[in-house]
Amino acid sequence: MSEIxxxxxxxxxxxxxxxxGLIDRVAAEEIHALAAQAAAATGGTYxxxxxxxxxxxxxxxxxxxxxxxxxxxPGAVSAACPAWIDMISSENDELKASYAKGxxxxxxxxxxxxxxDFVSASAAxxxxxxxxxxYRKNASPxxxxxxxxxxxxxxxxVDAFYTSExxxxxxxxxxxxxxxxxxxxxxxxxxxxxxxxxx
Amino acid sequence: xxxxxxxxxxxxxxxxGSGAGGGTVTKVLAxxxxxxxxxxxxxxxxxxxxxxxxxPYNVPHRGAGPKGEAYSNRPTGFTYSATYxxxxxxxxPYTVAPGSDFSWFRSRILGGRTxxxxxxxxxxxxxxxxxxxxxxxxxxxxxxxxxxxPYYDKAERFIGxxxxxxxxxxxxxxxxxxxxxxxxxxxxxxxxxxxxDIRAVPARQAVTTxxxxxxxxxxxxxxxxxxxxxxxxxxxxxxxxxxxxxxxxVQIVANAMARELITDASGKVTAVSYIDKRDGSEKQVRxxxxxxxxxxxxxxxxxxxxxxxxxxxxxxxxxxxxxRYLMDTVGSSMSAMVPALSGMPHYNSDGYGSHVYVPWWGWxxxxxxxxxxxxxxxxxxxxxxxxVGSFTAIVNRTEGYGVKMKQAIRDEYGTTINLSxxxxxxxxxxxxxxxxxxxxxxxxIPVLRFHWAWSDHELNQVRHMQTxxxxxxxxxGGQIATGGGRGGGRGGAAAxxxxxxxxxxxxxxxxxxxxxxxxxxxxxxxxKYCQAHDVKNLFVADAAPFVGNPDKNPTHTIVALAWxxxxxxxxxxxxxxx
Numbered sequence: 001m002s003e004i005x006x007x008x009x010x011x012x013x014x015x016x017x018x019x020x021g022l023i024d025r026v027a028a029e030e031i032h033a034l035a036a037q038a039a040a041a042t043g044g045t046y047x048x049x050x051x052x053x054x055x056x057x058x059x060x061x062x063x064x065x066x067x068x069x070x071x072x073x074p075g076a077v078s079a080a081c082p083a084w085i086d087m088i089s090s091e092n093d094e095l096k097a098s099y100a101k102g103x104x105x106x107x108x109x110x111x112x113x114x115x116x117d118f119v120s121a122s123a124a125x126x127x128x129x130x131x132x133x134x135y136r137k138n139a140s141p142x143x144x145x146x147x148x149x150x151x152x153x154x155x156x157x158v159d160a161f162y163t164s165e166x167x168x169x170x171x172x173x174x175x176x177x178x179x180x181x182x183x184x185x186x187x188x189x190x191x192x193x194x195x196x197x198x199x
Numbered sequence: 200x201x202x203x204x205x206x207x208x209x210x211x212x213x214x215x216g217s218g219a220g221g222g223t224v225t226k227v228l229a230x231x232x233x234x235x236x237x238x239x240x241x242x243x244x245x246x247x248x249x250x251x252x253x254x255p256y257n258v259p260h261r262g263a264g265p266k267g268e269a270y271s272n273r274p275t276g277f278t279y280s281a282t283y284x285x286x287x288x289x290x291x292p293y294t295v296a297p298g299s300d301f302s303w304f305r306s307r308i309l310g311g312r313t314x315x316x317x318x319x320x321x322x323x324x325x326x327x328x329x330x331x332x333x334x335x336x337x338x339x340x341x342x343x344x345x346x347x348x349p350y351y352d353k354a355e356r357f358i359g360x361x362x363x364x365x366x367x368x369x370x371x372x373x374x375x376x377x378x379x380x381x382x383x384x385x386x387x388x389x390x391x392x393x394x395x396d397i398r399a400v401p402a403r404q405a406v407t408t409x410x411x412x413x414x415x416x417x418x419x420x421x422x423x424x425x426x427x428x429x430x431x432x433x434x435x436x437x438x439x440x441x442x443x444x445x446x447x448x449v450q451i452v453a454n455a456m457a458r459e460l461i462t463d464a465s466g467k468v469t470a471v472s473y474i475d476k477r478d479g480s481e482k483q484v485r486x487x488x489x490x491x492x493x494x495x496x497x498x499x500x501x502x503x504x505x506x507x508x509x510x511x512x513x514x515x516x517x518x519x520x521x522x523r524y525l526m527d528t529v530g531s532s533m534s535a536m537v538p539a540l541s542g543m544p545h546y547n548s549d550g551y552g553s554h555v556y557v558p559w560w561g562w563x564x565x566x567x568x569x570x571x572x573x574x575x576x577x578x579x580x581x582x583x584x585x586x587v588g589s590f591t592a593i594v595n596r597t598e599g600y601g602v603k604m605k606q607a608i609r610d611e612y613g614t615t616i617n618l619s620x621x622x623x624x625x626x627x628x629x630x631x632x633x634x635x636x637x638x639x640x641x642x643x644i645p646v647l648r649f650h651w652a653w654s655d656h657e658l659n660q661v662r663h664m665q666t667x668x669x670x671x672x673x674x675x676g677g678q679i680a681t682g683g684g685r686g687g688g689r690g691g692a693a694a695x696x697x698x699x700x701x702x703x704x705x706x707x708x709x710x711x712x713x714x715x716x717x718x719x720x721x722x723x724x725x726x727k728y729c730q731a732h733d734v735k736n737l738f739v740a741d742a743a744p745f746v747g748n749p750d751k752n753p754t755h756t757i758v759a760l761a762w763x764x765x766x767x768x769x770x771x772x773x774x775x776x777x
Contacts, residue, residue, distance in 0.1 A: 066600045088260060088267040095270055135598050151595075156270065158594050158608070159263065162585040163255035170605075171585055171612055175549035176252060178418035184380035185546040192383040196539035196676045198390040 046083040049090040055103045056082060057119045059153070065130055066157045074166045081160035088156070102149030109146060203472065205483040210236040210450075211772060213471050213486040215457045215501070218311030219754045220741035220761040221492035222435020223354075227765035229443040233772060236484060237440070238455040238473060240493070241283050241307030244314065244436045249426035255586055262587040269587050283308040286705075290641030294648040301649040301704040303496060309453060310436025311494070312708065313754070314426045317552070318405040318433060319577065319621075320360045321751035322351050322371045326562070330747050334571050336625050336656070338524075340746045341718045341727035344371070350759035358433045358758070359407025359414075361551070365400050369573065370558035376408045379419065382548050383540060384580030384616050385555040391674035395667075397560045399578070402553035405433035405754070414438070421549025421584070432551070452484070458644050460489060460505040460514055460737070467736050468514075474642045488736045488768060488777050491714075492761065495743040496525070496632050499713035500647050502724075503634045513634075515731035520724050521714055522632045525649070526748035528709040529574065529622035530702030531661045533668035535677030540580075540614040548581030548613070559750055570659035574622030574750045576667075582613040592680070616677060620664035623750045625656045626712060630704065651704035661699040709753050714743035729764040736777040740764050 048056040059082045067076035076082075089095040106118040109129060115121035118129075132138050133146035134154075161167040193199040212228055214221045217239040225235050255261040263269040284306035295301050306312040325344040330337045348371075354360075355374040362375035378401035381389060389399040406423070408416045417431040430437040443449045454476040461470040461483065470485045491498040499522045505514035513521055559573035583589065590608045597607040624630075629652035634645045672679060717723025720732035729744045731737040740761040742753045771777045 067605060068601055070602050070605065084261070088263055088270070091265065092267040092271060095267055130600065134600050152270070154594060154600060154604075155591055158590050158604075159261070159269075159587045162590060162608075163261040163587060165254070165256055168254065168585055171609065172545045173582055173585055174545055174547040175421055175582065176254065176584055177547065178420055179547070180418070182379040182417075182419045182550050185382055185548070188383040188543050188546050189381075189386050191543045192387055192537075192539045193390070194539075196387055196390075196537075198387065198394070198675060 046080065046086075048083075048086045050086050050096055051089070051099065051103075054117070054119060055099070056086065058103055058106060058117075059085060059099075061119060061126065062130075062150075062153050063157045065127065066154050067161050073170060076157050076161050079161050079164040079166045081157050081164070084160040084164075085153075085156045098149065098152055101145070102152070105145045105149060203481050203483055205470070206485065209485045209487060210234065211486070212236070212488045212490060212768065213238060213484060214490045214492055214740075215471065216240075216311065216491065216493035216497070216741060217309050217435060217440060217451075218306070218492065218494065218741065219313050219435055219757040221490070222310065222313065222439040223758045223761035224490050224492060224740045224765040224768070225449055226435075226439035226443045227762055228769055229446040229448045231766070231769040232448070233769050234448040234450075235443075236450045236452060236486070238452045238457060238471065238484075239307075239309050239311075240456045240476070240497075241309065241311075241453065243451065243453045244309040244426075246426075246428060246437065249314075249428055251422045251425040251428050252420060253425075255584070284312075291646075292638060292640060293646050294635045294638055296648055296650045299649060299651040299704070301651040303647070303649065303705050303710070304708045305494065305497070308436075309440065309451070310434045313434040314436055315424045316708075316754060317577075317752070318423055318754075319553070319556070319752040320355075320358075320362075320373075320403045320405045320433075320755045321558075321575070322373055323347070323749050323751050323756055324369050324371055324562070326368075327747065327749035327751070330572070330749075334565065336571055337747050338626065338715075338717070341716050341723075346727075347756070347759050347763065350762045351755065353762055354755065354758045357412070358405050358438060359409070359411045359431075360403055360755075361401065361406050361408055362403035363401045365398070365558075367398065367400070367558050369560070369562040370400075370403075370575075373403070375403070376406075376411075378402070379408065379417075379550050379554055381554050382546075382550065382581055383543060384537070384548075385578060387537065387539065387675040388557075388578050388580075388616060388618075388671060389555055391671045392557060394674055395670055397557060397667075397671075399555050399557045399576075402556045402577075404551055404553060406551045407431055412442070417551050419547075419550050421552065423552050455482075456642060456644070457493060457501050458504065458642070460501065462505070462507065462509065462514065462734070464509075466509065466734055468734060474644070479642060486736075488738070488772065490738045490740050490764070490768065491743070492740040494741050495710050495713045495745070496647055498739055498741055498743045499632060500634070500645075502714065504645055515714075515724055515733045515737055517733050518721055518724055520722065522647075523628075524626035524712040524715055524746075525630045525632055525651075525710060526624045526626055526712045526745070527702075527705050528707040528748065528750070528752070529624050529653075529657045529660055530620065530707040531622075531664045531668075531700050532617060532619040532681075533665060533672060533679060534579075534615055534617040534681050535672040535679050536611060537614050537616050537672075537675060537677045539676050540616075541610050543613070545582060545613070549584075550581075553577055553579070568663065570656055570663060571625065572623035572656075572660070572750070574620045574660060574664060576664075576671075577619045577621060579617035579619065580613075580615060615680070616672065616675070618668045618671060620661070620668070621707065621709075621750055621752065622657070622660045622664065624748050625654065626747060627652065627654060629654075632713060649704070653701055653704070658699055658701060661701045665699055709742075709748065711742035711745035711748045711753050714739050715746050716744045717746065728767045729760065730767070738764055738768055 063076035133150040361378040456474040503513035557576035635648035
């Protein structure tokens with residue numbers, strides 16, 4: 001459903017609201033359905049705005065390590081997380097600088113380990129490096145810049161993933177849908193009470 | 200001399216500001232046959248701009264802020280909410296005196312903050328109107344609960360407020376619509392409170408769950424803060440002002456920043472001078488009566504800036520009290536991860552935000568508590584719509600990557616319960632606003648300078664809140680994660696480890712006082728009808744007339760008081776007294 005169509009539907013509802021008519025729940029449901037369909041189509045080929053093609057490849061690789069495909073469920077790359085990170089960074093100079101520094105650090109470190117750069121290193125070598133920089137306990141003058149960079153990429157990848165359509169499905173968020181009545185969640189209440197000191 | 204465009208029409212009433220107070224006055228006057236010119240400093244609200252029902256991926260930045268502010272430790276504002284505003288408005292500064300800490304949230308949109316606010320709807324208790332009589336602190340109001348109670352009734356019937364009859368003196372019952380049932384986290388909090396002899400009751404929110412005045416009942420999408428497209432919750436814009444426009448007696452001037460009230464030799468207000476923000480030109484509209492509802496501090500600013508040879512201290516300020524006794528709500532919070540909620544079968548927990556709250560239970564134990572007055576507790580939890588930052592804390596704790604990290608996120612999603620205390624601040628000589636002698640806004644209007652100090656009354660109250668929160672959360676098996684004022688104790692709180700986590704002044708966005716009511720013209724600005732002692736045709740209908748700031752969130756009392764003021768204005772107009 002295009003944004004124009006959604007806008008029109010919203011406008012119709014707005015007119016109903018400012019006019020004399022009574023609005024029923026059908027109108028509300030229509031809006032919900034339209035909003036749901038208005039998911040941005042970020043799939044397909046994406047041309048980075050901020051990062052070089054090589055940097056974008058490195059970002060894709062990191063995103064795939066952070067949230068991989070899990071039992072056939074899409075991961076961060078199919079959720080277009082790298083594209084969103086590139087888009088946000090294109091508007092924020094601090095982020096741009098952090099990413100430039102971070103990509104540089106990854107390549108330099110990989111060179112010291114005998115590879116040309118991060119992207120062309122073997123998957124095993126990439127994981128070996130990530131295993132070091134994914135934890136603050138490994139902080140050292142050599143590793144700290146990498147640890148800080150990985151924390152930033154991880155934070156943004158997680159944000160991008162769980163705010164995407166596939167991520168919201170993955171976390172099993174059930175809301176944002178209109179209901180005529182709000183039912184008491186009796187099953188959940190029984191579950192929680194039983195496991196609490198109050199049960 | 201500067202050109203000021205003046206229109207010839209003399210309006211019966213000009214209302215300055217369109218939030219809870221201005222919207223109520225506009226609706227009530229229009230219904231009583233009075234014509235109103237309503238001025239708003241922001242643009243008209245367009246319902247199609249509301250972001251209700253949208254998914255994060257429908258917004259390009261997904262809530263990170265248009266320039267990714269979330270990643271640069273800069274405030275993202277309310278980028279996802281139905282608001283146009285924040286503490287920083289381009290070209291509209293304010294200043295804070297050295298040693299003070301205060302943030303001033305301003306909304307610039309038809310309906311003001313009511314478009315996005317929390318919609319907690321609580322009546323003041325009878326004793327809240329006579330605090331000085333009770334414990335010698337603060338000041339008594341010139342009105343009593345009996346004076347305002349019929350207007351709480353009217354507001355509740357018209358707006359729709361969910362709740363339940365509980366017979367608790369600190370939380371008078373109203374005319375309630377049916378509340379939604381409690382959810383899992385609500386139930387845990389209620390049971391844990393019961394063990395401590397504290398009652399948690401259905402939340403009182405400005406949401407109608409049954410059809411009312413052409414508005415359908417709530418559809419439980421949980422996105423009240425983004426503005427409600429079906430007008431099932433209360434905002435002055437779509438519940439009061441749009442319907443009032445249909446009477447044909449309401450004219451709206453948007454993008455109008457009031458600059459000064461113009462008076463004649465008899466001291467009455469004859470016109471409002473304002474900046475047309477679209478082109479920066481100055482204009483004047485004439486009136487028989489003016490009602491200020493620009494928000495507490497903006498109304499005070501407008502009076503202080505209406506200086507003339509006849510009114511050297513500003514208009515209606517012979518008492519010198521305009522700007523004094525500024526109050527905010529005392530805020531402190533604590534959250535916990537609750538293992539009992541982990542792995543629970545997921546359900547739609549959106550509802551209408553809060554479904555349970557804890558009214559103040561200690562009103563009769565004041566002598567034992569070590570602080571005056573009280574607070575209530577608001578409860579948060581459930582499976583919120585994922586957003587930017589939703590899982591940052593979990594990920595920072597677990598670190599790593601991959602499926603293991605995802606599982607940690609899954610296990611913790613929906614397991615956090617947050618308790619927020621909202622308490623009463625005692626008015627003091629140390630907290631006030633005045634005109635900054637130097638700084639002006641982009642249109643040359645002198646700006647406010649804030650002075651702010653919490654006293655031991657508030658700090659001791661926060662200590663009590665923290666002890667109580669811990670007892671409630673540990674009682675339900677929670678692992679305490681954070682305590683703090685809004686924003687994790689930002690502002691002065693972090694600097695001193697002995698200081699309890701209290702919100703910074705203004706952070707709860709409940710600023711009230713500054714143009715207070717009273718019987719004595721020497722110590723108050725307004726009489727018991729919110730009419731200026733000095734200027735008969737000048738009224739104030741926002742939170743500026745408040746004499747105290749009980750723990751109850753102010754909006755319900757703003758609406759009730761404005762309703763009463765509007766009826767009085769209509770009657771005085773009819774009798775040609777103003």
